[in-house]
Amino acid sequence: MRRAASLLPALALGACVAGPPPEIATPTPVLPESFAYAPDAATGTALAALLPTGDPAYEDLAALALSDAPTLAQAVARIEAARAGARRAGAERLPNVTADASIVGSRTNPDQFGGGLPPGISIDTERVQYAANISASWDPDLFGRIRAQEEAALARVTAATFDAEAVRNALLAEIATSVIDWRTLAERQAALEEDLAAAEELTRLAGVREDAGISPGFDRVRAESAAEASRSRIAALASERARLTGRLVTLTALPAHRVLDTLRQPAPLPAQPAPPAALPSTLLSDRPDVLAAAASLAAEDAELAATAAQRFPRFTLSAVLGLLSFDLGDLFDEDAIVGSVGGSLLAPLLDFGRIEAEIDGAAAEKRLAFAQYRDAVFTALGDAETAYGLVAAADRELAAAEREFETAERAARLADTRYRAGLSDFLTVLEARRSADASGERAAAARGRSARARVLLWRALGGG
Structure with missing residues (x-):
């Protein structure tokens, strides 16, 4: 009781600076009841159907990327680091037991005692000390500081896990859009090659009519110009293919020839499934980046509580059990057993605002996280x-x-028929052909944009 009474003044002094952490409001953001551009009614389309899952190139590249992509490896490493931090924080709540052993030799000068020693008394000036100890200490965490630190570490594990899920979704979306762009280039090239064939046929026909004296040579020159324009546009597609190949190499960690072999697999045209209906409120539970931000906010809230707990006294229990002997043969004798048991109390008294500054910093971090x-x-x-x-x-x-x-194709066919029958001039045929050529490539590009928009929607709604 006397020992407990001696601790009361320190506890009282600690209580003078103690108090709860500052209250910081973190209300859930108010979201609208529906999306402005969402479909009017539920379509029943699964979210995963928005990805080009029918394309074998996407399936193969996605599987390979998920197994060995550098971005995912980084995310997994961050999860492991967060888990290690959580294990470390949890271990702080348990006793810490250590063991040590030592051999110390010492030599004493008798003159340090000032004068000659009394008769019959001598001092062993050279001694060797043998010792072995087991020490234990434990912080019972009376005010929850260590518990709050563990909660913060566990919340960071959750945040790292959702961050990894966001990285995974981003990786799959990038691969999907790259494959769609590759297929779109192939469709555009097919349209341009049809345009080139039509222009070459017009060039041949104009040459025949020129040789027969039916039409001027300028018609042939204009037809050749249209053919060269198609060749130029086909050649320009090569740079876009190179860019997509490099992008997929980065995403999948595969060599370029492996990526190209995978992309050469035949695939159907991208589908246009109806977009699934969703509510804005589902973003709070389905979007991994939102969930990661919520977990980070929880971590900062726990860190604030742990920082505020520094204003309370810290009580530590400790014990030591050991062996001490000046002769190796006597080390395990009963008289060599030594030990101690005790407790310590550390409470802030005058820190001149150090703890308050740390609390203010933790509060600011929580506001930032919110x-x-x-x-x-x-x-x-x-x-x-x-x-x-x-x-x-x-x-x-x-x-x-x-x-x-x-419509443009019908017009081009009709103009060609009329020209062959002598009912239309070559300029009309050429303009109709150019319009049809451009419209074919535009349709291919529009199909690619439609498929890409669905991948963006898949990721926006939280992915898989």
């Missing part, structure tokens, strides 16, 4: 609105481009 959480929420909302709008606009553009292509 601002980042709100930013993640509204970024997700903006991404979803954009993606829904892009899908709707791309679908309308694709429908219009396909109608334009069909």
